Amino acid sequence: MSHFKKILLKSKIDLPMLLIGISILFFALIFLLINYSLKHFLLLSIGWGFGFILFHSAFGFTGSWRNFINERKGNGIRSQLLAIGLAMLLIIPFIGNESFFGSTMVGAFGPVGISVITGSFLFGLGMQLGGGCGSGTLYTLGAGNTRMLITLIFFILGSLLGTLHLSWWLSLPSFGVVSLSHYMNTLSILIFQGILLSIIAMVTIYYERKGEKNISTIYSKTSTSFFKVLVFGNWPLLWGSIAIAMLSIATLFIAGHPWSITFAFGLWGAKIASQIGIDVSQWEYWKGSYQSHALQRSILNDSVSLTNIGLLLGAFIASNLSGKSNSKINISLLPIFAAILGGILMGYGARLAFGCSIGALFSGIASGSIHGWVWLGFAFAGSYCGIKLRPYFGL
Amino acid sequence: MILFLFKKLKREKNITLLFLILLFVLIALDHIKEKNYININLEEKNHNEHQEGDSPCGM
Numbered sequence: 001m002s003h004f005k006k007i008l009l010k011s012k013i014d015l016p017m018l019l020i021g022i023s024i025l026f027f028a029l030i031f032l033l034i035n036y037s038l039k040h041f042l043l044l045s046i047g048w049g050f051g052f053i054l055f056h057s058a059f060g061f062t063g064s065w066r067n068f069i070n071e072r073k074g075n076g077i078r079s080q081l082l083a084i085g086l087a088m089l090l091i092i093p094f095i096g097n098e099s100f101f102g103s104t105m106v107g108a109f110g111p112v113g114i115s116v117i118t119g120s121f122l123f124g125l126g127m128q129l130g131g132g133c134g135s136g137t138l139y140t141l142g143a144g145n146t147r148m149l150i151t152l153i154f155f156i157l158g159s160l161l162g163t164l165h166l167s168w169w170l171s172l173p174s175f176g177v178v179s180l181s182h183y184m185n186t187l188s189i190l191i192f193q194g195i196l197l198s199i200i201a202m203v204t205i206y207y208e209r210k211g212e213k214n215i216s217t218i219y220s221k222t223s224t225s226f227f228k229v230l231v232f233g234n235w236p237l238l239w240g241s242i243a244i245a246m247l248s249i250a251t252l253f254i255a256g257h258p259w260s261i262t263f264a265f266g267l268w269g270a271k272i273a274s275q276i277g278i279d280v281s282q283w284e285y286w287k288g289s290y291q292s293h294a295l296q297r298s299i300l301n302d303s304v305s306l307t308n309i310g311l312l313l314g315a316f317i318a319s320n321l322s323g324k325s326n327s328k329i330n331i332s333l334l335p336i337f338a339a340i341l342g343g344i345l346m347g348y349g350a351r352l353a354f355g356c357s358i359g360a361l362f363s364g365i366a367s368g369s370i371h372g373w374v375w376l377g378f379a380f381a382g383s384y385c386g387i388k389l390r391p392y393f394g395l
Numbered sequence: 396m397i398l399f400l401f402k403k404l405k406r407e408k409n410i411t412l413l414f415l416i417l418l419f420v421l422i423a424l425d426h427i428k429e430k431n432y433i434n435i436n437l438e439e440k441n442h443n444e445h446q447e448g449d450s451p452c453g454m
Contacts, residue, residue, distance in 0.1 A: 017408055024415065035426075142415075144408035271425065298429040299422050309418070316411060326408040 047310020057240025113174025124382025130342020158347020
């Protein structure tokens with residue numbers, strides 16, 4: 001018996017579900033290649049990669065921030081800082097150049113003002129109640145967490161409401177877009193932001209040491225073979241950081257913009273609202289060139305939607321490879337309320353803040369935009385409040 | 396039959412699968428709607444949907 005067969009037999013793969021997942025992915029990729037283009041095919045593939053990596057490395061903002069606040073365990077945060085640092089090395093120098101498909105590559109920039117401050121705080125609060133951030137909601141839903149379906153439905157509703165009110169929020173005091181590229185050259189931005197990321201990492205180590213615990217690491221060697229870990233999961237966080245950074249760079253080069261999640265939720269909400277007779281095209285937000293174009297065309301023409309759909313499928317396939325059991329649904333009423341409230345807060349907050357932990361924090365900082373740093377500070381404060389509220393919701 | 400389906404829907408991954416199928420049905424309807432109602436001329440079809448200077452999360 002071959003080594004590969006032995007591993008397969010020993011693993012707890014949910015084979016029927018795995019085959020369904022792979023079949024859906026395969027047909028979706030072929031459909032895109034025939035009816036759309038290679039770019040669409042690649043974007044779905046990248047999304048699939050994100051879902052696979054996020055699940056196998058358990059890479060998430062919500063849980064790791066909670067681990068740090070509650071238990072002073074900072075390895076999750078440090079893995080995120082590493083991913084952002086690696087991504088910015090190839091994102092900032094290439095902004096303004098031509099992508100593989102001919103468009104100009106743009107960064108994720110947002111204004112520094114009341115809108116982003118309020119939105120990021122609400123998002124941080126919501127992600128602790130909802131149980132996941134933008135990427136976290138998608139990958140845990142894809143992996144079979146039913147409560148996250150409730151979170152996602154209300155995330156979409158909140159995003160739609162956010163698009164309705166965004167113009168009012170933007171009329172409040174703001175410094176406008178503050179890009180570091182206006183003040184320093186590319187090398188200086190990389191060094192400056194690298195120092196800031198390192199300082200935050202050092203702060204997490206300081207607090208972890210204060211708790212008189214061993215410092216949690218982002219990499220530990222295991223006796224399990226590389227292939228087995230790669231396919232069936234339980235990746236070290238270091239692998240996740242490197243892979244996420246590489247795929248986010250690939251997103252920029254293919255889509256022409258950095259990795260984003262929550263724009264698609266607003267779009268999906270707007271599409272559904274249009275179907276039930278609400279003319280969202282008259283809302284200020286949907287009059288913008290990118291937004292109106294996305295609204296008019298099929299969801300399959302929206303790069304963010306494509307990566308999100310791929311992410312769901314990637315997590316679904318990864319969870320079935322890992323042998324995650326198909327457990328019975330067991331959700332009580334209070335956590336459902338938390339999912340509803342968390343979803344609405346995250347959706348509304350993400351629109352006000354020009355993105356979630358991916359679109360604003362990850363891609364914002366990796367683009368050299370100050371709003372990404374502002375997002376980090378206020379979302380962390382919101383998360384702290386959200387963590388304190390969790391017990392009231394039975395979480 | 397209904398009882399069998401109800402029993403299946405008590406499992407978390409089955410709900411996810413049902414959601415994925417529903418999502419793909421909605422996407423297919425959206426795709427067909429675009430094909431039917433929007434007259435895309437060849438020039439527009441070949442045009443990249445990404446507009447210069449625009450970003451989904453940025454401004």
